[in-house]
Amino acid sequence: MPTFVYMTNCDGCGECVDICPSDIMHIDPTHRRAYNIEPNFCWECYSCVKACPQNAIDVRGYSDFAPLGHSVRTIRDEEKATIQWKIKFRDGREKNFESPIRTTPWGSIKSASDYEAPGQGDINSQELAHEPAGLNIDELPALTRDQLKQGVM
């Protein structure tokens, strides 16, 4: 069920290009609008659908799997921190769902680029980048030497 773009709604902001984990959302050289360059490689993660500020991306169901005339649309509401779905069946029935997706305000989580870049000396550290501050702890728990199992002498 690959994604496709409604060209009249897309304003070419590139949010989908940034977020696509398969790197298959690119910019069309004729109209400077987003498009899916390789639908076969789309794993229907809906990341671009939810990230698109213009709601210009939709997912097309394969005809043998989803009947023609159906519609599955979704919106990520950053203010309410919810995902909303609208499912339209071929017989005209509609279902609306709304699910919470997080408990902290949108944008409150620091991204990797907000932290200071690691220095050359950090290459010898056992800690990964931004640890332990990135984990919201003062110090990583670790076994002390006397807690280690003694080998057979």
Added chain:
Amino acid sequence: MFTSNPFAELSAFLPASAMQIYIVLMIIAVFVGTVADMLHKNSAKYFAQRQKKSQAAATRKLSGGEKASLAIKTIVVEVATAGEFCNVQRRISHLMMFYGFITYLVTTIIMIFAYPTHATPTPAIIPLLWNIGVILLLIGGYWFFFLLRVNVAKDGQPVFRLVMADLFIVTLLGSATFAFAWEIVQASGDLTATKIVFGFYILFTTLLFGSVRWSKLAHMFFKPVVAFQRRVEEASGASSLPSTHNERS
């Protein structure tokens, strides 16, 4: 320099009627290009289909007053303030180009038709507005060209790798850049240099208005219509998006 009519100076080597005929030809070129673009893309046909579908899917009928209110909202939000752009920098750049281009275009037409020679002195405000329009267009345009084009900013393409989508911005910037350069060179009094730079100005301007069939200049006409249709779909319940979203907007 910025308060004198650059087109009046042209009478030194070009009859006033030549520029007037040129403007008429460019208006015809834009009209023909827009119609050819619509026929090629079948955009009118697909738009009519979309309207028909949305009418069938509508859960309530909109009154004339509601439609008028949506039309006013479209003009204020989408047309006058480019509200559909989510990226603030792109919105500012687009507005600079939009208002710069409109000012540049309108004042050019006024100067060529109403004040073609020195026999009819031009009020200083018109050339001044022409210059302000050109400068706005150049700032917004070069900002967009070097930093904001999505294929460069997000897709990682080199700045100078030009694609078909760049036809409009390149010809627009070419026209405005050479218009400004021509005015400066003309003020220096060098007739040969003036003729050369003016030639480039005419070349890029002709490319700008003559390439409507392939460029995106016609989006100025289509965009408000599509934006209004989207608002009508949301208000009439024909939108396929979740209803809680429609209630808020």
